Amino acid sequence: MPELPEVETIARGLAKRVTGDLVESVWLGQKPEPLKSPAAEIAATLEQSRIATVRRVGKHIVFDLERSAGRVGRTLLSAKGKQTKPARPGSRVKRSLDSSTMHAEADKSVRPTHAVPTNAQWIVHLGMTGSLRICESRDEVLKHTHAILKLASGRELRFIDPRRFGRLSVAKAGDFDAGGYEPLEVELDRFTALFRGRKTPIKSALLNQKLLRGVGNIYADESLFRAGIRPRRRASSISHEQLQKLFLSVKEVLREAIALGGSSVSDYVDADGEEGFFQLEHRVYGREGEPCLVCKSPVKRIVIAGRSSHYCPKCQK
DNA sequence: ACTATTTCCTGGATGC
DNA sequence: TGCATCCAGGAAATAG
Numbered sequence: 160m161p162e163l164p165e166v167e168t169i170a171r172g173l174a175k176r177v178t179g180d181l182v183e184s185v186w187l188g189q190k191p192e193p194l195k196s197p198a199a200e201i202a203a204t205l206e207q208s209r210i211a212t213v214r215r216v217g218k219h220i221v222f223d224l225e226r227s228a229g230r231v232g233r234t235l236l237s238a239k240g241k242q243t244k245p246a247r248p249g250s251r252v253k254r255s256l257d258s259s260t261m262h263a264e265a266d267k268s269v270r271p272t273h274a275v276p277t278n279a280q281w282i283v284h285l286g287m288t289g290s291l292r293i294c295e296s297r298d299e300v301l302k303h304t305h306a307i308l309k310l311a312s313g314r315e316l317r318f319i320d321p322r323r324f325g326r327l328s329v330a331k332a333g334d335f336d337a338g339g340y341e342p343l344e345v346e347l348d349r350f351t352a353l354f355r356g357r358k359t360p361i362k363s364a365l366l367n368q369k370l371l372r373g374v375g376n377i378y379a380d381e382s383l384f385r386a387g388i389r390p391r392r393r394a395s396s397i398s399h400e401q402l403q404k405l406f407l408s409v410k411e412v413l414r415e416a417i418a419l420g421g422s423s424v425s426d427y428v429d430a431d432g433e434e435g436f437f438q439l440e441h442r443v444y445g446r447e448g449e450p451c452l453v454c455k456s457p458v459k460r461i462v463i464a465g466r467s468s469h470y471c472p473k474c475q476k
Numbered sequence: 477a478c479t480a481t482t483t484c485c486t487g488g489a490t491g492c
Numbered sequence: 493t494g495c496a497t498c499c500a501g502g503a504a505a506t507a508g
Contacts, residue, residue, distance in 0.1 A: 160500080160501065160502085162502095192484080192485080218502080284502085284503090286485095286501085286502065286503085287485085287486095287500075287501055287502070288485090288486080288487090288500095303486090320485095321485080321486055321487070322484090322485045322486050322487080322500095322501090323484080323485055323486080324484075324485065324501075324502060324503080325502095326503090356478095357478080357479090358478080358479075359478080359479060359480085363479085363480090366502085368502080368503075375501085375502075376500095376501065376502090464479095464480070464481080465480095465481080465482085465501080466500095466501065466502095467499095467500080467501090
């Protein structure tokens, strides 16, 4: 179940291996659930785009795409002869409406094959069981494969997701907004303000992606344990001092988990097929009935908002 | 404006 | 051994 540290690990691994590669063609499966944008739009955006960067935003993986208008223009010209309206899909995307006409006119007359980045994005959410794998084209196409990107390097980037909780979408650059603050970047006063006046359990607030983006069930439980706060405590009832502790705990847990490549539970592996090791550092998650590592009390498991929540009844108040 | 609950989905674990 | 049932959970939708 990829949360922030797993997604960060995956994005870093993908960045190493596909940055600069060109998407030559795209195959999308028939199951509609994983597609948040129309299939034709996803394919059209990806095809003939260069992957400029791969990065994590919350639990999303964002591929920043660039398209060389020169390449497209040249292809069209050679195939169809001189066109009065050269197709340059890149020119319109970034510029404002006011200036686009002028620029288009100028570009057309002076440099019809000038490269203009289109600045689109491919956004992948892995859900519970989604994975992105770099394959050779001869590799067996696994069951539950929903998308295959053929790359100019000869490899394929495949999206596989048995449970289909994952989502694929495309957006123009700058249009994608995951909401919430990045937990590793947020400042203390903004962090504490998130919980002011909220009657919901602190655990639920931590899982709310509109407040903080990227914290999931494992890291919420682990952060609350380190901060000594019970998951059912109402967010508004937590003292400033305790929130300060939670602020530090969240960052500490996430940083340690990223350093260890995330937590490998439910067969999570990163882009290189490597397991993470933070599951060995879990102090409460998945340890129901086992002794607290600090006080030896049995770890309790309760359900909050349908999520299992683990805590030490003695260490957490 | 919030908050709580339900729904989606399948593989693996459990129970009889 | 086989078959049914339950469970995992992120986020969107729905209800209050």
